[in-house]
Amino acid sequence: SSASTAIRATLFPGDGIGPEIADSVKQVFQAAEVPIEWEEHYVGTEVDPRTQSFLTWESLESVRRNGIGLKGPMATPIGKGHRSLNLTLRKELNLYANVRPCYSLPGYKTRYDNVDLITIRENTEGEYSGLEHQVVRGVVESLKIITRHASLRVAEYAFHYAKAHGRKTVSAIHKANIMQKTDGLFLKCCREVAEKYPEITYEEVVIDNCCMMLVKNPALFDVLVMPNLYGDIISDLCAGLIGGLGLTPSCNIGEGGIALAEAVHGSAPDIAGKNLANPTALLLSSVTMLRHIDLHDKADQIQNAILNTIAEGKYRTADLGGTSKTTEFTKAIIDHL
Amino acid sequence: SSASTAIRATLFPGDGIGPEIADSVKQVFQAAEVPIEWEEHYVGTEVDPRTQSFLTWESLESVRRNGIGLKGPMATPIGKGHRSLNLTLRKELNLYANVRPCYSLPGYKTRYDNVDLITIRENTEGEYSGLEHQVVRGVVESLKIITRHASLRVAEYAFHYAKAHGRKTVSAIHKANIMQKTDGLFLKCCREVAEKYPEITYEEVVIDNCCMMLVKNPALFDVLVMPNLYGDIISDLCAGLIGGLGLTPSCNIGEGGIALAEAVHGSAPDIAGKNLANPTALLLSSVTMLRHIDLHDKADQIQNAILNTIAEGKYRTADLGGTSKTTEFTKAIIDHL
Ligand SMILES: CC(C)[C@H](C(=O)O)[C@@H](O)C(=O)O
Ligand SMILES: CC(C)[C@H](C(=O)O)[C@@H](O)C(=O)O
Numbered sequence: 001s002s003a004s005t006a007i008r009a010t011l012f013p014g015d016g017i018g019p020e021i022a023d024s025v026k027q028v029f030q031a032a033e034v035p036i037e038w039e040e041h042y043v044g045t046e047v048d049p050r051t052q053s054f055l056t057w058e059s060l061e062s063v064r065r066n067g068i069g070l071k072g073p074m075a076t077p078i079g080k081g082h083r084s085l086n087l088t089l090r091k092e093l094n095l096y097a098n099v100r101p102c103y104s105l106p107g108y109k110t111r112y113d114n115v116d117l118i119t120i121r122e123n124t125e126g127e128y129s130g131l132e133h134q135v136v137r138g139v140v141e142s143l144k145i146i147t148r149h150a151s152l153r154v155a156e157y158a159f160h161y162a163k164a165h166g167r168k169t170v171s172a173i174h175k176a177n178i179m180q181k182t183d184g185l186f187l188k189c190c191r192e193v194a195e196k197y198p199e200i201t202y203e204e205v206v207i208d209n210c211c212m213m214l215v216k217n218p219a220l221f222d223v224l225v226m227p228n229l230y231g232d233i234i235s236d237l238c239a240g241l242i243g244g245l246g247l248t249p250s251c252n253i254g255e256g257g258i259a260l261a262e263a264v265h266g267s268a269p270d271i272a273g274k275n276l277a278n279p280t281a282l283l284l285s286s287v288t289m290l291r292h293i294d295l296h297d298k299a300d301q302i303q304n305a306i307l308n309t310i311a312e313g314k315y316r317t318a319d320l321g322g323t324s325k326t327t328e329f330t331k332a333i334i335d336h337l
Numbered sequence: 338s339s340a341s342t343a344i345r346a347t348l349f350p351g352d353g354i355g356p357e358i359a360d361s362v363k364q365v366f367q368a369a370e371v372p373i374e375w376e377e378h379y380v381g382t383e384v385d386p387r388t389q390s391f392l393t394w395e396s397l398e399s400v401r402r403n404g405i406g407l408k409g410p411m412a413t414p415i416g417k418g419h420r421s422l423n424l425t426l427r428k429e430l431n432l433y434a435n436v437r438p439c440y441s442l443p444g445y446k447t448r449y450d451n452v453d454l455i456t457i458r459e460n461t462e463g464e465y466s467g468l469e470h471q472v473v474r475g476v477v478e479s480l481k482i483i484t485r486h487a488s489l490r491v492a493e494y495a496f497h498y499a500k501a502h503g504r505k506t507v508s509a510i511h512k513a514n515i516m517q518k519t520d521g522l523f524l525k526c527c528r529e530v531a532e533k534y535p536e537i538t539y540e541e542v543v544i545d546n547c548c549m550m551l552v553k554n555p556a557l558f559d560v561l562v563m564p565n566l567y568g569d570i571i572s573d574l575c576a577g578l579i580g581g582l583g584l585t586p587s588c589n590i591g592e593g594g595i596a597l598a599e600a601v602h603g604s605a606p607d608i609a610g611k612n613l614a615n616p617t618a619l620l621l622s623s624v625t626m627l628r629h630i631d632l633h634d635k636a637d638q639i640q641n642a643i644l645n646t647i648a649e650g651k652y653r654t655a656d657l658g659g660t661s662k663t664t665e666f667t668k669a670i671i672d673h674l
Contacts, residue, residue, distance in 0.1 A: 084514075110553075111448040111449070111552075112448070127481075127512075127515065127516065128515055132516060132517065132518035132519055133518065134518065137485075138484055138485035138486065138522075139482065139483075139484050139485070140482075140483050140484075140518045140519050140521075140522050141480050141481060141482050141483075141519065142480070142481040142483075142516050142518065142519040143478050143479070143480065143481075144464075144478060144479045144480075144481060145476065145477075145478050146476075146477050146478075146479075147475055147476050147477075148474075148475035148476070149475065175464075175566065175569075177421075178464065178465055178566075179464065179469060179479050180469065181469035181470065181471065181477045181479065182469055182477050182478065182479040184477075185475075185477050207569075207570055208569045208570050208572075208573035208574075209573060211548070211570055211571075211573055211574040211577065212573040212574060212576055212577035212581065212582070213577070214574075214577070215448075215552055215574055215577035215578055216447075216577045216581065229512065229515075232512075232544075232545045233544055233545050233548055233570060234548075235545075236545035236546065236548050236549040237545075237548040237549060237551075237552055237574070239549055240548065240549035240550070240551070240552035240553045241552055244549065244553065245549070
């Protein structure tokens with residue numbers, strides 16, 4: 001039976017529109033005969049003391065065991081005594097690189113038609129250390145931590161990715177003219193790794209200048225690697241260039257080859273359950289998951305079906321200016337497989 | 338004589354193209370009969386021990402005495418034992434707010450035609466504290482400092498500016514979902530000040546989302562106020578939307594009402610001395626200096642002449658796709674006065 005040869009993958013449908021767009025992925029995978037068997041896990045309603053989060057230990061174990069997973073949007077529940085779901089996943093699974101391919105979608109018009117870049121964000125330290133304290137009343141400080149270990153690791157991943165995907169240039173984004181020691185160490189690590197990849201052009205771009213160049217001419221960029229906060233900012237900026245977070249895939253890479261792909265848009269509670277959500281970001285994220293395990297044929301087949309459906313323009317969800325329901329758009333993608 | 342009624346202002350022509358674009362300002366001011374007498378100061382060739390910088394104590398004293406100044410681009414000379422010129426000015430003169438109006442220039446086409454916003458950046462602390470150290474080999478940290486004093490001060494300035502200029506909304510830009518204590522304090526201060534300005538709408542926008550919204554629809558924003566690094570990033574991003582740093586004015590505000598206007602683009606050594614530089618950013622910066630001392634008639638007259646010259650399109654410098662020399666473009670502006 002196919003079950004015996006199937007690859008197991010963890011699925012977090014997530015909140016709000018999550019279950020609907022996760023259904024879309026499941027249907028497309030089934031139609032494309034992708035040999036994946038989903039192991040679904042849900043966000044708990046009580047804090048699991050082992051994770052200090054609404055994410056249970058079992059769900060994290062599932063990703064660790066399977067090595068791959070897909071995650072819908074998760075709204076962090078308001079309350080005390082628990083950690084953000086996204087940060088829990090990154091920390092517990094040691095998801096050190098966040099990879100976001102960003103390219104103009106043929107037929108979906110924005111102000112830009114020549115975007116084709118990948119942002120690779122260090123995902124575990126930097127400005128996200130969580131180390132903050134009040135020095136005296138009215139004076140607070142926050143620690144940005146940069147380590148040689150994590151900087152080398154994400155730089156290695158960026159160059160490896162560039163080479164494996166036939167990319168030409170890696171740009172390290174920084175503010176080392178101001179943060180000479182922290183961003184300086186990050187750059188030093190990137191330079192060390194760059195030496196091992198003479199076939200890849202390496203350059204360094206100051207973050208403010210990078211943002212200006214991105215809005216003037218994004219075609220100048222190829223693969224970008226950077227510390228945590230800069231990656232947070234620049235990946236959203238780039239998503240904006242091609243239409244928003246509803247269209248951009250994301251994949252988190254961890255030690256030992258773990259990959260957790262995710263839609264990075266919100267859970268859109270206002271349209272949840274109404275069959276109105278756009279599943280594109282989660283579908284394209286599932287494609288990055290397939291590429292991670294080298295199922296490139298299936299990945300190409302699904303990616304082309306998504307892009308062709310959007311390019312054709314007959315079936316589009318409301319956020320893209322169309323009138324299609326989630327299920328109609330999904331059916332159209334399946335027809336394009 | 339006019340000299341007796343003239344207002345004295347400090348002028349730092351700066352390096353590279355600085356002297357040429359400063360000449361342009363001097364000519365336009367003379368033609369417009371602006372009652373300003375320039376007191377020129379230059380960057381030294383040796384470090385002044387009193388400032389630890391190539392900026393002399395006398396030049397800083399000049400700005401303090403006059404209360405207003407205009408600064409061309411200054412390339413920080415490479416070497417040891419001195420501080421960046423820009424940072425020296427900010428620190429020594431306590432220039433706590435950096436104000437950058439950014440608007441689409443009629444007739445100069447970019448991807449955006451509806452930009453009209455002002456970024457107000459906290460200019461003295463945050464990620465620019467300069468406090469960095471190595472904890473152990475391979476682990477470095479950098480301190481981001483947020484104080485109640487500086488946050489209230491820049492928030493006050495932003496709301497005051499919004500009210501004085503007939504603006505409707507102030508948006509505080511932050512990442513308080515991650516940096517809860519530091520950016521949280523910044524937001525708390527903005528909220529306190531917002532209460533005193535019920536006629537101004539106040540909102541809070543997370544920096545990553547802000548950058549995405551800016552590239553999708555900059556018309557959503559009016560006045561933006563934010564900590565140092567976010568201001569550095571967002572002001573350059575916004576400049577990119579309307580054509581780049583060659584077109585955007587900047588003005589630094591200090592305690593006691595000091596104002597140092599500046600072109601924030603580079604010194605372009607490659608075209609220095611060739612009569613090719615675009616003086617627009619320095620000219621528009623000089624206009625913000627005039628507004629600061631309430632010379633609104635002269636400011637309007639000069640600003641309109643600049644904008645009309647660019648809109649007409651007959652005289653433009655090479656960076657804007659034209660063939661005019663700096664002096665020809667300046668003459669055209671004078672003819673439009
Ligand atoms: C929700 C938030 C904590 C998160 C981040 O800042 O990393 C988000 O913006 C992202 O990019 O995944
Ligand atoms: C030159 C550099 C130190 C400066 C900064 O980062 O503030 C520049 O980018 C600016 O915006 O004025």
